[in-house]
Amino acid sequence: MNSELTAAVRRFNRTVTQRVGALDDEYMARGRPLAQARLLWEIGPYGAEVGALRARLGLDSGHLSRLLRALEGDGLVTVRPTGPAGGDGRVREAVLTDAGRAEWAELDERSDEFARSILEPLTARRRERLVAAMAEVERLLMASMVEIEKCPPGDRRARACVRAYARDVARRFDDGFDPALSSPVHDEDLVPPAGVFLLATLRSEPVGCGAVKLHRDAPAEIKRVWVADTVRGLGVGRRILSELERHAAERGWRTVRLDTNRRLTEAIAMYRSAGYREIEPYNTERYAHHWFEKHLAP
Template identity: 40%
Template sequence: MTTDYISRIRRFHRAVTSEVGLLDSSFLGRGRPLGPARVLNAIGGGRTEVSEIRSYLSLDSGLLSRLLRGLEGEGLIEVEDGETDGRRRSIRLTLAGAQEYAAYEALSDAQAAEILGKHAMPEKLLAAMDLIATALGKERIHLEEADPRSTAAQACMSAYYTELSSRFERGFDVALSCDPDASDMERPRGTFLIALSDGLPVGCVGLKGTTKGYGEVKRLWVSQEARGLGLSRRLMTELERIAQDVGIELLRLDSNSALGEAVALYRKTGWTEIERFNDDPYPDLFFEKRLARSWSG
C-alpha cells in the first residue's frame, strides 16, 4: 500500500484525465471542435501572427490555414497582410470573435470554480496543483533578470519575509534588517534573478553591489512548491556567473542557522564560514566565496 507508488500515479492520472478531459471538452460546449476553439483562444490570448499561432499550438501549416479559413467563414476573425513583411499575415478578432472568446473564458472560469468548489479548503488543493505543475514543468523553469521593483520581484520578496517570520522564533521585521536598496540590485552593480515556472514566480535571489570590495547575496528564496527541484543551486550558480560578469571577485552573505537547507547548500558549494561582517540583528552565520577572475574582466 505504502510503496505502491505506481498505482498511486496511475490513480492520479485517471482522475486528472477524466476531469481535465472534461476541462478540455468544456471547449466543446459551444458546438465547435477543439481545433478551431484552441486557435480562437490563442488569438484571444494576444497572438496575432499566423506563424506565432502555428508554433504555439504546434500545428501543421496547412491545418492551421484551414482552421483559420473556418473561423473567417464564421465571421470571428479578420486576416490582413502584414505591414512590414508582405508574406506574414496578422489576425484580428472581429466583434463577434471577441464575444465568442469571452464566452470560452467564462466557461473556463466556471470549470475552475467548480473544481475548487469541491473542496472545503481550496487553498490546499491549489497548493497541491502548484506543486505538481511545478514539478512536472521542472525542465521549463527558467531564470530571468528582473527589476527588483517589479510586481513579480516584490511578490517573491514578500513571500521570503513571510517565510522568515515563520522560521525565526522571534519573527522577522524587514525594517530592522539591512534592507538592500533596489538600485543596488540592478546592473551594472548587481542584479535580481527570478525563477519562473510557466509564468509563476517560484524563486529568487539578489546580488547587491557594494563599495566595500565585495558583492552580497541577498534574498535567496524558493517557494514551498518548488523545493526539492534543485532550484536554489541553479539560482546561486547563475548568480555567481553574473557576479563574475560584472567584475565581482568576492561574494559574501549572511544567513541564519534556522535556514538549514540554505546553509547546507552554501557549505556544499564552496562557501567558507567567516566572522560577522555586519550588524544586522537577524543573521548568525556568515559566509564568503572567492570567484575565479572572469576572462572578460
C-alpha cells in the first residue's frame, strides 16, 4: 500500500484524537468518573440490557456491575429484570431515573456544545466544508469497520439478515416475493463442506450477508447476497461477493454462477463489473430473470 496514504491517515489520527478524543472526554466527565459518565450516556433515554452495555463498552462484567451500583447509588439509574412477562429471567436492564434522564440531557447538551466549539472559530464556508469532509470520512470509516466472517446460517443475526433480505426483495420485485415459490435453500447446504454463509457486521450489528453452495459436480452457486441500506454504496456487497468466490476457489471450484431479478439493477451492475457474464438459464427459479457466471482463477 502507498505509504503516502498511510502517512496521511496517521496525521489525521494524530490531529483528530488530540482534538476530538481528549476533549470529548472532558466534556463528558462532569466531575464524574469517565467510565460512569460513558455508561450513563450509553444507557440512554430508553434504557439498555446489561449484556448489551457490556458488549458496547467492552467492560468486564464485575466492573460494569460496580459502575451500575454506583449510578444506582446516585439515584440516576435503576436496574431491573427485563419485561416482567416472557423475557429471559437472567437478563437485567438498566433504565434512567428522572434524575438520570436530566443528567443524560445535560451530557447531550454538552456534546452539542463541543460540536459547536469545533465549528465556532470557522467561517460559514469553512464550516460547510468541514462538515462535508467529516461526513465523507465517517462514511468511509464506517465502510472500513464492516467485518465479514463465516457464520452458521442458523445464527440469530444470520436469520435476521435473511429475513431482511426477503422483506427487501418482496418490496422490490414486480410480483412480490413468496419464499415458498422460490427454490428453497437449506441451512445444511450453507455449512462447510457443502457451502459457506458469510455475515457482514458493523460494531457487531449485522449489516449484510451472502452464501455460496458448493454443488457436487457443478459450478458453485451464490445465494442471498444482501446489504443493509445503512451501508449501501460502501463496497460491502462487492467484498462479500469476492470473499464467497475466494471460498469456492480455495475448495477447488473453478466456476461460480448465480441468478437474479431484473429489478435488482445495482446488484446486476455489480456482478457485471465484478467480472460476471450473463449466461443461459441454468435453473427454473421463479423470480430470476438473469443468470450470471464467472470463472475463478485457481
